[in-house]
Each structure stands twice: as C-alpha cells, then as structure tokens.
Amino acid sequence: xxxxxxxxxxxxxxHEEKNVxxxxxxxAKGLTPAVIKEISREKDEPDWMLKxxxxxxxxxxxxxxxxxxxxxxxxxxxxxxxYVRPDADLQSDWDQVPEEIKDTFDxxxxxxxxxxSLAGVGAQYDSEVVYHNLKEEMVEQGVVYMDMxxxxxQHEDLVKQHFMKLITPNDxxxxxxxxxxxxxxxxxxVPAGVDVNIPLQxxxxxxxxxxGQFEHTLIILEEGxxxxxxxxxxxxxxxxxxxxxxxxxxxxxxGAKLRYSTIENWSxxxxxxxxxxxxxxxxxxxxxxxxxxxxxxxxxxxxSILKGARARAEFTGVTFAAEGxxxxxxxxxxxxAPNTTSTVNSRSIAxxxxxxxxxxxxxxxxxxxxxxxxxxxxxxxxxxxxKSDTLPIMKLxxxxxxxxxxxxxGRISEEAVFYLMSRGISEEEAKAMIVRGFVEPxxxxxxxxxxxxxxxxxxxxxxxxxx
Amino acid sequence: MYNKKLVDNLTTGQSKLLSSRRxxxxxxxxxxxxxxxxxxxxVDYQFPEYSPYNKEYLKEKKSQNELLIKKMxxxxxxxxxxxxxxxxxxxxxxxxxxxxxxxxxxxxxxxFYNTGLFIKAPENVxxxxxxxxxxxxDQENPVLIDNNLIVAEENSSLTIVFxxxxxxxxxxxxxxxxxRVIVKDNAVLNIVKVQRFNNQxxxxxxxxxxxxxxxxxxxxxxxxGSRNSVTNNENTLMNDGSRASISSVYxxxxxxxxxxxxxxxxxGRHSSSEIESKGVLKDRAQKVFRGDLYFxxxxxxANGSEKEEVLLxxxxxxxxxxxxxxxxxxxxxxxxxxxxxxIDEQRLFYLMSRGLTKAEAKQLMVxxxxxxxxxxxxxxxLKGSVINDIKTRIRS
Numbered sequence: 001x002x003x004x005x006x007x008x009x010x011x012x013x014x015h016e017e018k019n020v021x022x023x024x025x026x027x028a029k030g031l032t033p034a035v036i037k038e039i040s041r042e043k044d045e046p047d048w049m050l051k052x053x054x055x056x057x058x059x060x061x062x063x064x065x066x067x068x069x070x071x072x073x074x075x076x077x078x079x080x081x082x083y084v085r086p087d088a089d090l091q092s093d094w095d096q097v098p099e100e101i102k103d104t105f106d107x108x109x110x111x112x113x114x115x116x117s118l119a120g121v122g123a124q125y126d127s128e129v130v131y132h133n134l135k136e137e138m139v140e141q142g143v144v145y146m147d148m149x150x151x152x153x154q155h156e157d158l159v160k161q162h163f164m165k166l167i168t169p170n171d172x173x174x175x176x177x178x179x180x181x182x183x184x185x186x187x188x189x190v191p192a193g194v195d196v197n198i199p200l201q202x203x204x205x206x207x208x209x210x211x212g213q214f215e216h217t218l219i220i221l222e223e224g225x226x227x228x229x230x231x232x233x234x235x236x237x238x239x240x241x242x243x244x245x246x247x248x249x250x251x252x253x254x255g256a257k258l259r260y261s262t263i264e265n266w267s268x269x270x271x272x273x274x275x276x277x278x279x280x281x282x283x284x285x286x287x288x289x290x291x292x293x294x295x296x297x298x299x300x301x302x303x304s305i306l307k308g309a310r311a312r313a314e315f316t317g318v319t320f321a322a323e324g325x326x327x328x329x330x331x332x333x334x335x336x337a338p339n340t341t342s343t344v345n346s347r348s349i350a351x352x353x354x355x356x357x358x359x360x361x362x363x364x365x366x367x368x369x370x371x372x373x374x375x376x377x378x379x380x381x382x383x384x385x386x387k388s389d390t391l392p393i394m395k396l397x398x399x400x401x402x403x404x405x406x407x408x409x410g411r412i413s414e415e416a417v418f419y420l421m422s423r424g425i426s427e428e429e430a431k432a433m434i435v436r437g438f439v440e441p442x443x444x445x446x447x448x449x450x451x452x453x454x455x456x457x458x459x460x461x462x463x464x465x466x467x
Numbered sequence: 468m469y470n471k472k473l474v475d476n477l478t479t480g481q482s483k484l485l486s487s488r489r490x491x492x493x494x495x496x497x498x499x500x501x502x503x504x505x506x507x508x509x510v511d512y513q514f515p516e517y518s519p520y521n522k523e524y525l526k527e528k529k530s531q532n533e534l535l536i537k538k539m540x541x542x543x544x545x546x547x548x549x550x551x552x553x554x555x556x557x558x559x560x561x562x563x564x565x566x567x568x569x570x571x572x573x574x575x576x577x578x579f580y581n582t583g584l585f586i587k588a589p590e591n592v593x594x595x596x597x598x599x600x601x602x603x604x605d606q607e608n609p610v611l612i613d614n615n616l617i618v619a620e621e622n623s624s625l626t627i628v629f630x631x632x633x634x635x636x637x638x639x640x641x642x643x644x645x646x647r648v649i650v651k652d653n654a655v656l657n658i659v660k661v662q663r664f665n666n667q668x669x670x671x672x673x674x675x676x677x678x679x680x681x682x683x684x685x686x687x688x689x690x691x692g693s694r695n696s697v698t699n700n701e702n703t704l705m706n707d708g709s710r711a712s713i714s715s716v717y718x719x720x721x722x723x724x725x726x727x728x729x730x731x732x733x734x735g736r737h738s739s740s741e742i743e744s745k746g747v748l749k750d751r752a753q754k755v756f757r758g759d760l761y762f763x764x765x766x767x768x769a770n771g772s773e774k775e776e777v778l779l780x781x782x783x784x785x786x787x788x789x790x791x792x793x794x795x796x797x798x799x800x801x802x803x804x805x806x807x808x809x810i811d812e813q814r815l816f817y818l819m820s821r822g823l824t825k826a827e828a829k830q831l832m833v834x835x836x837x838x839x840x841x842x843x844x845x846x847x848x849l850k851g852s853v854i855n856d857i858k859t860r861i862r863s
Contacts, residue, residue, distance in 0.1 A: 366782065381797035384764070394788040396807055399779035405805040407790070411797040 033057060036180055043149055043183075046156060056169035056179025063173040069328050069359070070297040075243060075271050138196060144189035145200055148216050151187030158189060162218055166249040166277045166305075174245040174273045178214050182247065185215035190225040190256075199228040199261075217248040221256035221284075228259040242270045244295075250278035250286065254308065257285040266294040268324060274300050282308030282337075290317040292329050301359065303332035306340035306368075313342040318439055321354030321386070330360035330392070331375075335368035335401075344375040347439060350386035360392040362403065369400040379409040380438050468516055469496070469579055477579065482546040485539065488553070492577035495570070502569025504697055506755045506787055507724040512669075512695075515641045518610040520581045526599040533592045534625075539583035539614050549585055552618055552649055555677060567645065567673030568699045568728075576645040576673065580614035583645075588623035588654070597626040597659075597845045604633040604640040604664065615646040619654035619682070626657040626845055632692075633664055640668040648676035650684045650709075657685045659844055661853060664692040666721055672698040678709040680735070687843045690717040690725060691856060699728040704738035704769070714840045715744040718833075718857050719752035728757040729773070733766040733799070742773035745836055748784035749861070755787040762799045770800040777807045778833065780861075830861045 036057055040050040065072065138145070144155060152159050169179035190196055219229060231248075244266060252258050258278070266272050272295040278286040286304050304313035315331035333342040348356035356379060364371045379388040390407045412434050420430035474493045478486035503510045525536065537543055556566075567573045582602070588594060602611050611631075619625050633640060642664065650656050664670055670693040678684050690696055702711040711731060719725050731740035742758050758773040777786050790803040810832055818828035834854065844850040 369782070379792075379794070381794060384767075384797045386797065388792075388794040390790075390792040390803075392790065394786075394805060394807070396779065396784075396786040396788075398782050399784060399809050400782070401779070401808055403805070403807040405788075405790070406802070407792060407804075408802040409792050409794050410800050 031057065031060070031177075031180070039181065039183065043152075045149075045152060048160065049152055052164070053180050053182075056164075056176050059169045060173060060176035060180055063176055065173055069299050069357075070326050072271060072273070072297060135198070141194045142189075142191040143194060143196055144187065146187050148182075148185040148187050148218065151218070155187065155189065158220065159187065159218065162220060162249065162251055163216075164247070164249070166251070166279055167247045167275050171275070175247060175275050178216070178245050178247045178275070182214045182216045184213075185217045185246070186219075186229075187217075188219040188227065188229060190219075190221045190227050192222040192253075193224045194222075195226040196228070197226075199230050201230040213242075213244045213246065215246045217246070218251075219249070219258065219260075220251045221253055221258050223253050224255045225253070226257045228261070231260070231262045242267070244270055244272045244274060246274045248274070248276040248302075250276075252278060252280045252284040252286055252311075254281045255283045256281075257287075259287040259289065260302075261289040263291045264294060264298065264300070265291075266298075268294065268296055270295040270297075272298040272300060274298075276300070276302040278302070278304045278313070280304060280306050280308065280311040280313065283310050284308060285312045286314070288313075288315045288317070288331065290315070290329070292317070292319045292327050295327070296325060298325075298327045298329055300329045301332050301361070303334065303361075304342065305334045305336060306342065307336050309337045309339055311337060311340045313340075315342075315344045315346070317346045319346070319348040319356050319358070321348070321350045321356040323352035323354060326355045326357070328357040328359055330358045332361040333363070333373065335362075335364040335371040335373065337367055339370040339372075340368055341371070342373045344373075344377075346375075346377045348377075348379045348388065349382065349435075349439070350379065350388045351382035353385040355387040355389075357389045358391065358407075361395070362392065362405075363395040364398055364401050364403070366398050369398060371398075371401045371403075373401070373403050375405045375407075377407040378438070379407075380435070381409065381411050382435075469514060469575065473517055474578060477540075477581070480542055481540060482543045484546045484550050485543065488550070489578050489580075492574045493579075496574035496578050499571045499574060502571045504569075504726050504755075507695065507697075507726050507753050509695055509697065509724070509726070514575065514643075515610065515639070517579065517581075518608070520602075520608045520611050522603060522605075522608050524582060524600055524602050525584065526601065528596055528598075530594060530596045531598060533589070533594060534598070535585070535587040535589065536598075537585045539580065539585055539616070543585075549616060552616060553647065555649060556647060556675065566701055567675050568671055568697060572643055572671050572697075573645060573673050576612055576614055576643050576671075580612045580645070582611060583614035583616075585616045585618075586625075586627065587618040588620060588625040588656075590620045590622055592620075592623045592625075594623075594625045597628050597657075599846070600627065600629045602629065602631045602642070604631075604638065604642070604668070605635055606638060609638060609640045611640070611642040611644070613642075613644040613646075615644070616649075617646065617656065617658070618649045619651060619656040621651045622653045623651075624655040627659070628844070628846060628849065629658070629660045630849060631660070631662045631664065631670070633668070636665045636667075638665065638667060640664060642668070643671040645673045646675070648674070648684060650676065650678045650682035652680040652682060652706075654679075655683045655685075657687070657843075657845075659687040659689070661689045661844075661849065662692050662696065662698075663853075663856065664696075666692070666694050666723060668693050670696040670698070672696075674698070674700040676702045676711065678702060678704050678706075678711055678738075680706040681708040681710075682706075683710040685711070685843075686713045686715075687840065688713065688715045688727075689840075689844075689853060690715070690719075690727065691853065693723065693725075695724050695726075697726040697728075699730075701728075701730040701732065702740070703732045704735050704740060704766075706735040707737055709735045709738040710740070712741040713743065714843060715742075715746075716837050716840045717744070717746040717754065718749075718860065719746070719754055720749035720860050720863075721752065722750070723752050725752070725754040726757075727755065728759075730759040730761070731771050731773075732761045732763065733769040733771060733796075734763050736765070736767050736769065738766055738769045740769075740771040742771075743840075744773075744775045744777075745840060746776070747778045747780060747833055747836075747857075747861070748786055749780040751781075751783045751785075753785040753787075756789065758790045758803065759793065760791070760801050760803070761793045762796045762801060764795040766796050767798040769796070772801065773803040775803075775805045775807075776836065777805075778836065779807060779809055780829070826862045830858055833857065833861055 036053045169176040319327045321327040331344045350356040358377045417430045760771040
C-alpha cells in the first residue's frame with residue numbers, strides 16, 4: 001500500500017457561526033402568486049417587474065426538474081422560504097449597520113478588506129443588501145454600483161433593457177424560479193472608457209434557516225470600460241436543505257474587459273444551482289476566476305457567449321469536493337463570431353468520498369471562422385473513496401477552427417514524490433508540494449482581497465499520515 | 468412487422484435454447500420505445516420491413532479446420548456451450564449507460580437476427596490466416612441482422628475481418644448487428660470491421676466484449692459508408708492485465724451522419740486500454756464521437772487513454788466530441804485529448820510547392836493520417852480498395 005497525503009478540510013467554524021434569527025417580515029412557505037405579489041409590494045417595484053415575476057412563476061410550475069447531473073430529489077421546494085428580509089435598513093455607513101450583523105461580517109473580514117483596496121462593498125445579508133458604498137471618485141466618473149432593488153427604480157430603463165435577457169426564465173426550472181422570486185444582488189454600470197481600477201466586491205451570505213437565496217447580479221460595461229467584480233459566498237450551516245439559485249448577467253460591450261471572480265463556499269447542506277452568463281461584443285474580454293469549495297451539491301456552468309469579432313473568454317476554475325459533496329461544475333463557451341478565442345483551465349480535487357465532476361461545453365457556430373479554443377481539465381484524487389469525472393462536450397459547426405482539448409485524472413505520482421525525496425525533501429513535504437503545485441496556476445489567479453477566507457481555502461493544510 | 472409471428476418463423480428449425488433466447492429478446496423489444504440519437508437527428512426511426520438474408524457470407528479456408536464455426540441460425544447441437552458463453556455477459560453491465568446500442572436496437576438484433584456466426588478458437592490454437600466474413604447487401608438481400616459470437620479460448624490467437632459492403636448505389640438497405648466477444652486468459656483477438664454501405668442505407672452495430680486475465684482484444688473499425696451509421700463498441704476489462712484497444716477510422720462526406728460510441732470499462736487491476744479515433748468530415752457530414760473511460764473500484768494501476776483527431780474539410784460539417792472519464796479508483800492513469808481543425812496550411816503549401824495539386828496534397832495528408840491504422844488490415848486487397856475509396860472521395 002502506498003501512503004496517502006492527508007489534505008485537511010478547511011476550518012469552517014468561522015463561517016458557520018450563526019446569529020439568532022431576527023426578522024421583520026418572512027414570507028409564507030411555498031410559492032403562490034400571492035407570495036410573489038407580496039414580495040413585489042414589499043419591494044415597491046414597478047408594475048412590469050411584478051408582471052415579469054408572475055410570468056416566470058408560471059414557467060417555473062410547468063418546467064421539469066432536470067434529470068441529468070446531481071440528484072436534487074432531497075430538495076423540497078415547498079419548504080423553502082423564498083424571501084427573508086433582515087432587520088436592518090440599507091446603510092451606507094458601516095457604523096450604522098446593526099451590531100450582530102456586523103459581527104458576522106467582521107468575522108469574514110469585510111471592513112478591513114474595504115479599507116485596504118475595495119472600491120465598494122455590497123454586502124448581502126440574507127436577501128437584502130444591508131451595506132453599500134462606492135468610493136466617491138467612481139461616482140464622479142458615472143460608475144453605478146448599487147443593490148438591484150434600487151437599480152430597478154433608479155435606473156429603470158437600463159435594467160428593463162437587460163434584466164433576464166441573457167438568462168431567461170425559459171432556460172431551465174431554476175432560472176424560472178429565480179425570475180419569480182429574485183431578491184437582492186448587485187447592479188454595476190461602468191460608462192464608456194472608464195477604468196475601475198479597484199475591485200468591486202459583494203458578499204453574499206445566508207442566515208435564516210430554510211431560506212433560499214436568489215440574488216441577481218447585473219453588470220453592464222460600456223465600450224472600452226474595464227472592471228473587476230468579486231463575488232463571494234459563505235453560509236452558516238443548518239439542518240434544513242438550503243437552495244441558492246442566483247443569476248449573474250454580464251454585458252461586455254465593444255473593447256470592454258471584465259474580470260469576474262467568485263469563491264463559492266456555501267455550507268455543506270446547500271444546493272447551489274446558480275446560472276451565470278456573459279455576452280461579449282467585439283474585442284471584449286471576459287475573465288472568469290471561479291473557486292467551488294462548499295455546498296452539498298453544486299451545478300454551475302458559467303457561459304461565455306462570444307458574439308463580437310475577436311472577443312475573448314478565459315476561464316480559470318478550481319473545484320474541491322470533500323466528504324458528502326457532489327460538485328458538478330464546468331465552463332461553457334460559445335464562439336459565435338470570427339476570430340474569437342477562448343481558454344479554459346480547470347483543476348479539481350476529490351477527497352474523502354467527494355465527487356468532482358467537470359462538465360463543459362465548447363461550441364463553434366458557422367459564424368466563427370478563425371476561432372481558437374483550448375480546454376484543459378486536470379483532476380487529482382486523493383484517496384480511493386472519492387470519484388472524479390470529466391465530460392467536456394465539443395460541438396463544431398465550421399471548419400476553420402483550431403481546437404485543442406486535454407484532460408487528465410490521476411493521483412499523486414509516486415515517481416515525482418521519489419524524485420523530490422531524492423533531493424532531500426521529506427515524503428510528507430514532497431506530497432504537499434505536489435498538491436500545492438497542482439492548484440498553483442489557479443490559486444495565483446484568485447483575488448487577494450479575500451484575505452481571511454481565501455487563505456483558508458487556498459492554504460490547504462497538508463499533513464502527512466505516513467507510517 | 469417485427470412481431471411474434473416473425474419470431475415464430477425465425478425460430479422454426481432453430482435449436483431450442485437459442486429460440487427461447489430470441490423470444491426473451493422479443494419480449495424486451497416489444498416493451499421498449501424507440502431509442503433516439505438526437506445529436507444526428509435520428510428520432511423515431513422506423514425499422515424497414517424484414518427480409519431474409521440468403522447469401523453465403525463466410526469464406527471457407529483450409530486452416531479454419533482448427534476453429535469451430537457455426538451459423539447461429541442453424542439447428543445446433545452445441546447450443547449449451549453457446550448459451551453458456553452468452554450468459555457470461557449478464558451482470559457485466561456497466562453502471563452508466565447501455566450495453567451496446569440503445570436497448571431497442573440491441574433487443575431487435577437479438578430477436579430478429581437473420582445471419583450470424585459462432586466462432587471459437589480452441590485453447591492454444593494460433594491461427595495465422597484471418598477469418599473473412601463478407602456481408603454483402605443487394606436487391607434480394609437488403610436487410611442484414613447479424614448476431615455473432617466470437618470466443619478466443621485460453622492462449623489462442625485469431626484475427627477476424629468483417630466486410631460489410633454493397634455494390635448497388637441506389638438500394639436502400641439496412642443493417643443492425645450485434646457482435647459479442649469473449650477473450651479468455653492470454654488469448655489475442657483482432658477484429659477488423661469495414662463498413663462501406665451506400666449513402667441510402669442505414670447501419671447500426673453493437674460490439675460488446677469481455678476480456679479476461681492478460682487477454683488482448685484489438686478492434687479496427689473502419690466506417691466509410693451509410694446515410695446514418697450508429698455504432699457502439701463496449702469492452703469490459705475484467706481481470707488482471709486485460710487489454711483492449713480501438714483504432715478507429717472514419718470518412719464521412721455528402722450528407723452522411725455518424726454516431727460512434729466507444730467504451731472501456733476497467734474492472735481488473737493493471738488493465739489497460741487505448742482508444743484512438745481518426746476521421747475526416749467533408750461536405751455536410753455530421754459526426755458524434757463518444758469515448759468513455761470508466762475506472763471501476765478495484766481497477767488499481769489500470770491505465771486508459773483516448774485520443775481523437777478530426778480533420779474538417781468544409782465549412783458545412785458538424786462535429787461533436789464527447790470524451791468522458793469516470794473514476795471510482797484513484798490509483799489509475801487516464802487521459803484524453805482531442806484536436807480538431809483544418810488541414811495545416813503550411814504543410815499543404817509545402818506539398819504544393821513540390822508540385823502537387825491542392826487535391827493531391829490534401830489526399831496525401833489524409834492518407835498519412837490514416838495509414839498507421841490501415842496497416843492493421845491484414846488483407847491487402849481489402850486495404851487497397853479501402854484506400855482507393857477514400858482517394859476518390861476526397862477529390863470529388
């Protein structure tokens with residue numbers, strides 16, 4: 001028997017602190033038009049949004065639960081309280097945020113991070129954004145960064161023009177659900193030519209038991225604009241199954257560039273069924289950096305639609321599936337214009353019976369002569385209890401393309417360990433080095449602003465159990 | 468049409484146990500809905516009317532005296548033996564997906580086969596000359612449903628060539644076949660399958676194998692014909708050191724559609740597999756490549772690889788690739804690689820600068836890609852005619 005390197009789980013106690021529940025309003029369990037109307041009335045929304053919600057609810061009722069991928073039969077939709085409003089009004093001054101909510105965020109390191117480098121913090125506590133701030137110079141340049149609820153009212157035309165146009169309620173059951181009950185999320189608008197040189201960060205967190213979170217993120221970058229958006233998730237652990245069905249819509253106009261970084265670190269009872277899409281125009285760039293660590297079940301496949309000539313997509317992702325986790329993730333790229341390029345680089349690790357599944361799509365349509373794409377998936381299995389699968393689908397509808405794909409699954413190479421040991425490194429350290437090296441290309445892409453949480457995730461504690 | 472009456476007809480004169488196998492398959496067939504192959508738009512396919520196949524299809528050779536060769540449709544006296552072999556396939560079903568093609572097609576072949584051979588290489592027999600099987604479709608014999616069972620007993624070695632073909636370019640023919648293969652300890656079996664039906668015909672073919680300790684099975688499927696061709700090749704590497712390889716070549720032009728499925732199911736320790744697929748798509752041709760490597764728990768130190776190369780010659784082609792790796796065991800090595808694209812312009816230019824026309828240069832490059840696999844065809848006539856076939860079609 002060969003020795004195995006023990007990679008410890010991340011210490012989650014920090015993220016799984018939960019506060020005593022305190023709510024002003026809690027919607028009745030289950031989904032009915034009455035519930036939707038109440039949500040809309042509470043939010044004081046324009047009429048078109050209410051109509052949109054009701055239409056989405058109709059679609060939701062008629063859509064089947066997908067049969068492929070994860071088993072989500074444990075998910076009881078009727079028991080998910082769709083909307084929980086925390087006991088705090090929207091704040092723009094940190095001092096006014098209620099103490100106990102602040103405690104949770106403090107534990108996650110948000111205010112410190114803001115002082116350091118963040119342009120604004122849109123912190124989502126349960127479903128409503130409780131804290132929002134954007135540095136003044138950004139406001140002067142016309143940058144808008146606010147919670148989605150207010151954006152619907154204050155930037156109605158922009159929102160109406162883009163909201164759920166990229167991800168429609170017809171796409172799948174959970175996008176329909178999102179359309180009906182969405183709540184919270186961020187709205188970012190960057191005018192032409194503006195370079196937001198400090199990352200925008202928003203923190204999503206779920207607290208109330210049995211609450212689903214359906215935040216909507218809408219980012220519009222005008223011609224030549226440049227921005228970096230950071231999204232992070234951490235939820236306390238509860239016995240009731242939790243559902244996250246958010247939507248992220250990114251519009252990247254001519255020559256604009258967006259980096260969208262995510263660390264998904266939901267607690268181990270969460271069903272994370274999120275939908276993310278980016279539409280990239282001529283010479284535009286989307287860069288996804290994605291880390292999936294938490295949740296019980298994840299099904300997450302960010303899609304880049306390269307619609308303009310020479311548009312580019314890059315996806316860098318790492319998935320870590322430990323005990324009891326089924327993480328089904330991957331990148332989707334649609335090349336729909338000439339000379340578009342894409343690079344997908346995915347690494348996954350499975351341990352302690354975790355199941356990591358890479359499921360990706362690469363499509364080149366007839367409109368994409370000169371497209372270039374490369375997909376690389378590597379998986380590491382740390383023990384024999386775990387499972388690791390790779391399914392990258394490629395669909396090519398034209399000839400003038402250059403596509404390369406590689407995938408590899410394996411465990412820590414004994415030869416490499418032996419080589420390092422011959423150089424005087426202990427076996428334990430050698431194995432640790434190999435695991436670190438495996439994640440390195442991805443880790444270096446992750447935003448440093450995540451100081452506390454990120455360190456916990458990336459600095460995998462490597463300890464040998466040799467002997 | 469494919470009803471109980473037909474089964475009764477087919478079982479008349481057939482041995483008892485095999486007849487009851489037919490009936491079991493028919494019961495299954497009856498209850499199943501038609502399977503779809505949506506990626507090539509093959510939905511609600513209607514099986515054409517049944518017709519018997521009366522041509523001779525085995526080329527007898529002297530050396531074959533060492534082999535046991537029987538027609539599955541005959542009244543056999545060794546049917547216990549055959550049933551025994553067939554039973555070994557039960558319980559070997561892979562956790563994910565079907566065994567062979569869609570169950571409707573598979574049970575159809577098992578219930579209504581009109582041809583098929585049982586070929587057994589006894590222990591320690593090393594047959595140098597290949598067994599040649601010619602399934603030729605024509606006006607009188609437009610439907611071929613073959614059910615073959617090939618067994619290579621311990622320490623034997625054998626090569627079998629299946630040549631599926633037709634002369635008539637206007638005939639609408641149909642083939643749905645099933646070939647089951649058992650490779651015992653230390654045996655080596657090579658199977659070449661060449662399919663050259665016209666572009667009015669449909670081809671369905673399931674190939675299912677079990678490979679034992681240190682056994683070796685090499686498939687060389689060469690797909691050149693048919694309007695719709697759906698094939699599946701599934702191998703279970705059961706024991707220590709079981710080996711299997713698939714070296715596939717396809718050429719699809721016009722409006723041809725291909726759906727190729729290759730599976731390697733690793734169960735045994737140190738088992739190894741290799742899937743290599745090379746193909747050319749031209750005109751409006753469509754192709755789906757499905758390559759699955761499963762490493763079941765216990766298959767420690769197994770290794771598997773799959774490689775796909777596809778050359779796209781026109782804007783209007785459609786190429787889907789679905790390579791999958793499934794791991795339940797950590798102490799294994801598996802990888803896959805896919806490359807797709809046009810012919811390398813620089814190489815083309817170089818050849819043209821040496822005086823070749825563009826068509827000749829293209830043809831040469833395709834040949835160069837295919838030749839390592841064509842070299843595995845043991846019959847020179849067949850190899851020559853396959854190469855010629857591709858030559859003319861590339862230029863047109």
